[in-house]
């Protein structure tokens with residue numbers, strides 16, 4: 130059964146249509162990686178799903194239509210979005226940022242929930258009182274992800290979590306995402322330039338080109354696909 134099913138999704142900015150009618154499905158508990166050149170519409174796809182931009186078409190999540198819902202209601206339905214560029218509040222502490230993610234919960238719930246997610250990110254636990262703006266890039270990304278996890282989503286949308294991070298930090302982050310999926314069966318839609326690392330933990334991948342899905346296959350098949358290897362995985 131698909132957790133998320135999208136048909137004919139169109140979205141853009143003002144008169145500019147970016148997504149040209151995207152169809153995609155993600156099975157419950159699966160990780161799907163979205164590949165595509167700069168400007169292909171990857172960020173726009175995540176925004177359209179999370180309802181942060183206007184969209185047309187049908188989006189069914191857990192058996193219910195969500196394409197008419199406000200961004201806030203999409204979150205309440207169980208979808209959390211970690212936007213490109215992270216969006217943590219630099220002047221707030223790590224703990225305050227994490228607590229912002231818990232706005233839908235009561236305090237006891239939030240505390241239990243925070244402890245649960247911090248087991249995946251021990252570095253953040255050591256830095257709860259530190260200002261978010263003074264964290265390293267990798268720590269800020271962990272914080273953004275933790276804040277999203279505090280919403281207890283069933284589907285996590287991640288937009289280029291490795292942006293600006295050193296390869297070794299990226300690998301650590303991707304490994305944590307894999308561990309979270311293994312332990313919680315959380316479904317993930319990940320936009321990632323570092324396609325080698327992302328496909329290694331994914332079930333499926335798809336390629337977006339000028340707002341259209343041009344390829345969808347298992348991660349293993351994509352890694353073995355000559356064209357994908359040349360364009361997205363950096364093999365000659």
Ligand SMILES: Nc1ncnc2c1ncn2[C@@H]1O[C@H](COP(=O)(O)OP(=O)(O)OP(=O)(O)O)[C@@H](O)[C@H]1O
Nearest residue numbers: 142145147165166167168169170171172173174213
């Ligand atoms: N707020 C905006 N207003 C107008 N046009 C926008 C806006 N955001 C994105 N676009 C345009 O929409 C197109 C798709 O952008 P999008 O950010 O979805 O691409 P992307 O695949 O995420 O690229 P990147 O890999 O660089 O992040 C681009 O041509 C971009 O210039």
Ligand SMILES: [Mg+2]
Nearest residue numbers: 171172173213
């Ligand atoms: Mg983008």
